[in-house]
Amino acid sequence: MGTTTSTKVPAGQKPGPQVRELSQAAVRLAGDSGDGMQLAGSQFTATSAIFGNDVATFPDYPAEIRAPIGTLAGVSGFQINFASREIHTPGDRVDALVAMNPAALKANVGDLLEGGVLVLNSDEFTAGNLEKAKYDQNPLETGELSRYHAFKIPITQQTLEAVKATGLGPKDAARCRNFYALGVLYWLFDRPLESTTRWINGKFSKVPAVAQANRLALEAGYAFGDTTEMFTVRFRVKPAQLRPGTYRSLTGNQAAALGLVTAAEIAKRPLFYGSYPITPASEILHELSECKTFDVRVFQAEDEIAAMCAVIGAAYAGNVAVTGTSGPGMALKQEAIGLAVMTELPCVIINVQRGGPSTGLPTKTEQSDLWQAILGRNGECPLPVLASRSPSDCFWTALEATRIALKYMTPVVMLSDGYVGQGSEPWRIPDPAELPEIKVQFASDPKTFEPYTRDANGARPWAIPGTPGLRHRIGGLEKADITGDVCYVPENHQRMIDLRAQKVANVIHDVPDQDVFGDDGGPLLLVSWGGTFGAVRTAAERAREAGQTVSHIHLRWLNPMPRNLGDILKRFDQLLVCELNMGQLQLLLRGRYLVDTCGLHKMQGRPFMVSEIRDKIDELLGGAA
Amino acid sequence: MGTTTSTKVPAGQKPGPQVRELSQAAVRLAGDSGDGMQLAGSQFTATSAIFGNDVATFPDYPAEIRAPIGTLAGVSGFQINFASREIHTPGDRVDALVAMNPAALKANVGDLLEGGVLVLNSDEFTAGNLEKAKYDQNPLETGELSRYHAFKIPITQQTLEAVKATGLGPKDAARCRNFYALGVLYWLFDRPLESTTRWINGKFSKVPAVAQANRLALEAGYAFGDTTEMFTVRFRVKPAQLRPGTYRSLTGNQAAALGLVTAAEIAKRPLFYGSYPITPASEILHELSECKTFDVRVFQAEDEIAAMCAVIGAAYAGNVAVTGTSGPGMALKQEAIGLAVMTELPCVIINVQRGGPSTGLPTKTEQSDLWQAILGRNGECPLPVLASRSPSDCFWTALEATRIALKYMTPVVMLSDGYVGQGSEPWRIPDPAELPEIKVQFASDPKTFEPYTRDANGARPWAIPGTPGLRHRIGGLEKADITGDVCYVPENHQRMIDLRAQKVANVIHDVPDQDVFGDDGGPLLLVSWGGTFGAVRTAAERAREAGQTVSHIHLRWLNPMPRNLGDILKRFDQLLVCELNMGQLQLLLRGRYLVDTCGLHKMQGRPFMVSEIRDKIDELLGGAA
Amino acid sequence: MSAPLDPTLVATPKDFKTDQQVKWCPGCGDHSILVQLQKVLAARNINRDATVFVSGIGCSSRFPYYMETYGIHSIHGRAPAIATGVKCANPELDVWVVTGDGDGLSIGGNHFLHTIRRNVGLKIILFNNRIYGLTKGQYSPTSEAGIRTKSSPAGSIDYPVHPVAVALGAEVTFAARAVDTDVQQLQIVLQRAMDHQGTAFVEVYQNCQVYNADAFEWATDRNTRLDHLVYLEHGKPLIFGKNREKGIRVNGDNLEVVELAKVSPDDLLIHDERTPNPAHAFRLAQMHYPEFPEPMGVFRAVQKPTYEELMLGQLAAAREQKGPGKLDKLFTAGDTWKVA
Amino acid sequence: MSAPLDPTLVATPKDFKTDQQVKWCPGCGDHSILVQLQKVLAARNINRDATVFVSGIGCSSRFPYYMETYGIHSIHGRAPAIATGVKCANPELDVWVVTGDGDGLSIGGNHFLHTIRRNVGLKIILFNNRIYGLTKGQYSPTSEAGIRTKSSPAGSIDYPVHPVAVALGAEVTFAARAVDTDVQQLQIVLQRAMDHQGTAFVEVYQNCQVYNADAFEWATDRNTRLDHLVYLEHGKPLIFGKNREKGIRVNGDNLEVVELAKVSPDDLLIHDERTPNPAHAFRLAQMHYPEFPEPMGVFRAVQKPTYEELMLGQLAAAREQKGPGKLDKLFTAGDTWKVA
């Protein structure tokens, strides 16, 4: 239950529930896929965010569209971590769990902290549902939940009762039970109802009965907490000291889409997004398809290869050209990415990584495409690669990837992952002034134009069809330096290989020096990249709070790597590289900097828990300090 | 001119040309694409091989099917190195050059050793041809060839003259001029005419006039040497001490094809070869298409993806399943290779590497697909990778790749390259007794069968459709240990990732310990892999002959690497990794063994020259010893 | 067709069910296709051990998990290529491909085309729900123009392809169509596909209850479907309507719907599934609702040698002519020389 | 169609030649196609600066190097996809795709299909030499069955596809065919393709002198070609033969060759390139030598909105309705809250 900071019983009041103040709490809503848990979770998130907490979430739903009702395979969960301080993860284990049926209980109770609050929909603990959840005995009766504060509430019955007045049929009425459960949670964590009420009114404005029913359910749940004697404790998590500004909540994929639109707007060019649907990247496609008032040209291609190729064509013709995909699709794009490298056209390839190999665990997260991003093409085929570290960071990463692509005339790979792409967090809406400059300068002078000359960055000119007098032809065969003609001259090949490598190396001028969290040197440095930022940083913070001498660096740039990285690595006795793969960054760091490393790997389709990292820190530092 | 070992003037003979004995000589035939240089070169090779020399060759022809006649782009060359000792490369520079036209001269004369023999077809040094070759002045007249022993012979005229008796028209008659040139070379290097005469008779048995003309031209060329006073020196290269046996000459691609047929025969299973044509791998497809008396099922697929997928299907159904391609095709196959890894089906993927990135230099050689072979797929997707070191070694490598695939139930990548695949060398035809055992054991017992159990090697059972009672389903989603059912359980994913990795690591039991050429430790170790063996080994040999303390290891296995490799690397002060890329093996060695390395890289579409490696050795050892 | 293991045993549909929980949504048309195919295989007493189901990726592509045969749930779009490998490796096997409109016609369109033109002996069942189900509702290559989906909020700007027409463009030797809910006709079509030598292509109009529930209402609604569909019968005129009161007539180069009352039955288009020219079937494939009733049943069924037959035929012929291959002969082919 | 830069200047074919040496073999049909296209573009005074040629890989795909326009010599099979990107990024450009039978129909078959069905405004010229030229002579998807090549020494076991039929299967809005040596007809067809809005597909029978020199002798031999080809003219009956003495008649569901002397011209099949139903053109595409004369000219030419037009149309409509997009509005869409 986070750090319990204070306990106070308001003076001069009937001995109601105790209110415990927390700096941070994590709750999880779990139920059947059809139970509306994702929706309830989003509402809790929004309410907490508007309330002023820092929040981080983790939605986790089944691979099947509609897994059979009541089964373990069909359980859908949504976890929210909210705090009065800055947080980076949705939390390892939860302080409160809502389980809408036996399957949800079984699948999730292991993550509930001892002594945590467990809200159960007792109506659903029927013989049939228990069997589907593979319970031999009813856990409500065996005593196995005694470690928790378990509250058995007939949520379905109570909901039906509450919404009677609306005249809704029992099926529709029962659908409101997620709002009842949410109401209970709101009471427990002392959250205001306004935001959700407003949302309900807006969403169901055309079906007032449904709006009313959901409102009534929500209020009934809240009232249940208020009136029942069941609960002996309530929790309060104060607003956090966040950076002032206007916030909204968005997923990493939404943020990436916003970042792309923003980049194209700043560059004053149309955005071309060519993509083929694939979990967990499709949301970017969906988001951009909605942006029709901007000049956003969305091409749903026949496959990933076509998407990448169309991007090359669009880049040649002067658009800000981007494709998005996930692991298997990335593999398919590689040959065409090679063409983008050879033709030196600016484009961005987003890979929202998922569990592999092959189809793997398509709805789960992983960081196992680092090698294929940097090294996975035929020939010497270098390109810049960077990774986003959190949902809102996807906005900035997409913007930066685009800026670099345009500045250096190169394809750029942006790595995201299922956890970052589908997770959500508050995003501080940037001032226009904070946005970087992106200037596009097309070649225009026929007198001086040659397609493969280079500017100070090593970039060749961007000469788009339609420009008078700049007719030229590019392609995948090796090009002659300067003229770009097809060229088989041996020395030219070496030269062009070097020039292309140098250009990517030049991106170092746009890679900020690596900052170190903690001491500049010492016994142990944690190294991470991408979506594991939150867990690793939190582990580092906690370890330091606990007096351990641990530092942390988180890489945004994987290729090229920050200039000072080698020096930093060499200042530590031990390097712990934490990644959701079997050591991909590790190989690169060892190979580039000849530093010994050890790795913390996890291949479970799930992000790190802070505790896992802390355990490893303890191990390496010889027990807790 | 190799090492001139002796010079003798036969006693009591009219002062004819001096005969110089050499331990090794290199010649190059160069002409227009239509001049039949590849053919003449092959004949010289065969004759020298049958004569008993060790030989190595390097064909080099234009990317265009028919580049315009007489141009530089149209020059086709064939280089033969032959020796009375063991040799590993076609030679850096040549002792003799035949140039059939000005373009051939211009493109090749730079590689002729000073004082080397230059045979020129003076008939072709017309104004038009000089212009096409971009000669301002006629080099036969400027004196610029004075560094060589240049012999201007009107080869076209002489050929027409020689074949007059056959009644062939002038066009057909002139076609024989490659045999005239070959005759001159045969005289110069004292080669017997029998083998080529026999070949001509066989080849043109149905057109006796052509056969006669070619014979006459060959003999006329030889006689020209005998009778003219032009040549003052002749060369003799004695037979080498080769391992006893029956030999034939073959290219690396032919050898690979033979190796695959052999593997399938030994395994007593049909061979399925699915491929899409691509330079320089197509020859494997062509060769296997000819093997119709064996059970060799060749599928020319619509693309590389289909080829790889058909291979997966064929492997599932119990064939020895193989695909072959080159760089861009390899990139396309990666997603499907991931499926082969996940389904743990045995198959071999041959990548005959060529110049990249993208289409690159398609007819040229390179070693730049090592990364994509080992690391270029989505997810953690390990598989064994090995590389052939010479044309004839492709036979053994293909055999070994197949054996490992079947033993460990895994896809295996065999790396070859354009140089190895298209180059030829003598192949000692193996005794059947020398061939490895390959036993295929299909699962058959329904009582004990589970698709994802493992044997001592970590391999799962091969249960082919048609087997009574072993019905099971495989696929690209993560599988449950033992049962192979689809499984999203987090811990299972980690376990399967580990099991797959362990299986590939187990291949170490079939990887022989690395042998070191030279001393076991010391100031400098050369490290190479794949087709650069010959040049690097020759450089090491020469350096050692010259008293330098240099050792050499050549890696056949790139994944896993030999058990003792790390120890070996650590016993040397300096490691020079020689590869036709920008440091791909280097990164892996550094990353795995934390050893500092320096690299010798060459990206020119051409193999290393021995001298380039020796120069680097000198540099690292601080000058020649 | 492979023989059952023990011909005295008669299989039941249950024999073709696996122990895996079927995970499609309630109301999904995939359930029906699964059940009908299990019935058809059982009725024919097919040897489960010599049957392979290969699929790609999509909701429909989970099919192999539910068939008690051999099977591969492969990668997106590649099932026909994988199945080609299976069939070439062992032509004795019955090989079925199960694919979706996205899997088979979007990413997998090329393998579909080439498998068909080679006439590989596969049965390809395309579950056409006109949507990407598994990825949660983007438009597919068969989606109606203008459809609003997650990736086409303003309406799709792609024109749809018509799978049977595409297959005929590649000169498929067997093409048929059925609707998921019309179980009897579906069974007939699956049976016919099962019996065909060479590539048998079956398009099934399949309901995606979650993302495209209305797509085939016109073809499934009890009250109106008979006015919207025409059942093809070889050698018979094209007649349809609730009371079989309408027919299809050739008018010049075009087809038209006529009232039987007003024309002689001799004027109606006669279906000929066996005509070598695919143009007849192609014309039928151009009949689209609502202008025309859509043809159901077998569009085309012609014979020509299969790919695997020709492949193995060449090997047999070579062995016949030159004797079986021997390694030592292969090794010593061409010029050899001896070193002592 | 884009306007010439300076309308007072009249372009000549030379204006469309680059300084690159043309590297096709002597006798290769590619030369002729290049020259004819340069003539056609010059005659129409096309703006070279607003023209893009995109090709894949193959002998034919070297084409862009020889065209004094913008160009991309891309990767194998992907030209239509790349060209789609070019056209969507700037619909003002004239975008041509040059591809081979291997490039366009083997590895690239799927992009071909989807580009066509979307009706992207591209002109696709397929150089069909029925062989893989650049890789030195393997059979291609259009090679005759039984052809002996490097990869089919015992004869190819693949049945060929017919490109026009495949294109019609995907409902191409413009399809035409020409022979490389018939320069006049080739020019006409290229001109018509140039003028078409939407995907214009042209198949050119192209001689590969080195690896498949006999493939089209029947269509090019001066003495016999007129007996083997029939030139399509909109609204005209199909008449052919050296003396225009033969015609094509519809007989029931099939076509047949008839002697004009023996039938009335009214009985002949009338060509209608504009009929919306692709079945008419498809039937023509099934006329194969030697049973039939092969149709040359325009099989089909119909209008429907292009992909890029619909794409930009939706953007314009949205902007019309809601005003142009503003970043700050986009940023603050949905629930926001303030932290002070």
Ligand SMILES: Cc1ncc(C[n+]2csc(CCOP(=O)(O)OP(=O)(O)O)c2C)c(N)n1
């Ligand atoms: C290479 C690759 N690209 C994309 C995907 C994502 N994907 C999975 S299924 C699917 C489409 C499913 O549609 P369809 O084939 O019509 O099957 P349905 O689910 O409708 O039955 C897509 C795009 C993938 N798995 N692999």
Ligand SMILES: Cc1ncc(C[n+]2csc(CCOP(=O)(O)OP(=O)(O)O)c2C)c(N)n1
């Ligand atoms: C991915 C990939 N696969 C294969 C090749 C090799 N390749 C180059 S051109 C070609 C086929 C050429 O045939 P076609 O398209 O008919 O063109 P043509 O040379 O006959 O004009 C092939 C297979 C390649 N370059 N890239």
Ligand code: SF4
């Ligand atoms: S999403 Fe559609 S196609 Fe997929 S299982 Fe559900 S109803 Fe069937």
Ligand code: SF4
């Ligand atoms: S190989 Fe054939 S297609 Fe290629 S350039 Fe030569 S003649 Fe033309």
Ligand SMILES: [Mg+2]
């Ligand atoms: Mg579908």
Ligand SMILES: [Mg+2]
């Ligand atoms: Mg071709």
